[in-house]
Amino acid sequence: MRALLVVNPRATTTSERGRDVLVRALRSAVDLTVSYTQRRGHATKLARDAAESGVDVVVTLGGDGTVNEAVNGLLTASTALSGLPGPTADRLPSLAVVPGGSTNVFARALGMPRDWAEGTSVILDGIRDGRTRVIGLGRADDRWFTFTAGLGWDAATIRRVEQSRMHGRTSTPGLYMRATFGQFFAGRDRKDPPLTLERPGETPDTELSTVIVQNTAPWTYVGDRPVHLNPDASFDLGLDVVALRKLTIAGGARTVTQLAWRARDPRGKQVLRLHDITEFTVVASRPQAFQLDGDYLGERQKVHFVSVPSALRVIC
Incomplete structure (x- = not known):
C-alpha cells in the first residue's frame, strides 16, 4: 500500500x-x-x-x-x-x-x-x-469544506485572529473570544444586516448579520469544550445553518455569551436555524468576510452552497 x-x-x-x-x-x-x-x-x-x-x-x-x-x-x-x-x-x-x-x-x-x-x-x-468511513462534504462554489463555512461576523472574527497571529500572537481560546467580542461591537453588520439566504422553492430569509454553515457537529471547540450551534449536524446528512438577524447590544451580548461560555446552541427570535439542507445561496448587499474550515478566504458577495454525500473515505 x-x-x-x-x-x-x-x-x-x-x-x-x-x-x-x-x-x-x-x-x-x-x-x-x-x-x-x-x-x-x-x-x-x-x-x-x-x-x-x-x-x-x-x-x-x-x-x-x-x-x-x-x-x-x-x-x-x-x-x-x-x-x-x-x-x-x-x-x-x-x-x-x-x-x-x-x-x-x-x-x-x-x-x-x-x-x-x-x-x-x-x-x-x-x-x-x-x-474506513465514507462521509459527506460541503461545497461553497468551487471550494470544498469538511466541517464549517461562514459569511459575516464569524469569518470577520477569523480574519481578526489571523491578523493577530501575523503580529506574533499565539492562537488560544482567549484570543478567539476577544476577537469575537471585538468584531461584534465594532462591526456594522449587526445594525445593518447585509445577508440574504435563498433556498429553491422557499421565501428568502433577509436581513441576516451572519450565516454559519455546518457539515458536522460541533461547530468548534473552546479548549476541551465543544461549541454547539446545530447539535444534530452530521457528516451523514445535508448542511445545517445558524444565521443571526439584526441584533441589539443586549441580545448580541447574550448570544455571544451563550457561544463562549455555555457552549450551547443559541436560541431566540433573532436566530434562524435550518437542518439537513441540500442546497442554498447566500447573497450580500456589500462584500462580506468569508471562511471555510476556519481559514479566512477574503470577501464575497455571493456564495452557492451544496451538500455532497459520500464524497470522501476516511480512516478513523
Missing part, C-alpha cells in the same frame, strides 16, 4: 522529533512518501498529485487548514481521474488525519484522539484492518 504524508512544518502542536516518530510508525505499515508544505495552498497540489499517481492513502499532519487543502486536492483529482462530474469516494485515496493544529475540529468530529501519538495508533490500526 502506498501512502503520502503531508506535513505542515508550522503546525502548532508538532515538533521535529514527533514528526520523525510518526514517519517511522507509518513506514512500518505502508510504502511512505513524505512531503512538507512550503506555502499556503501547497497541500492541495500535493494531494492532487498523489491521487493522480495512484496513492492509496493521504495522511495529513497539521491543523484544519492543512486538512481542508488536502481534501480540495483529492476532490479536484476526483473529477480529473474519472472524466465525470462530481466526486466518488471509491475512486479516491482514503484520507487519514493526524491532529497537529491548535483546535483540530475535523479530526475530533471524526472521533480521533487529540494526542497525535494516539491518533497515529488509530490510523495504523485502521490501515491494517481496512477500517
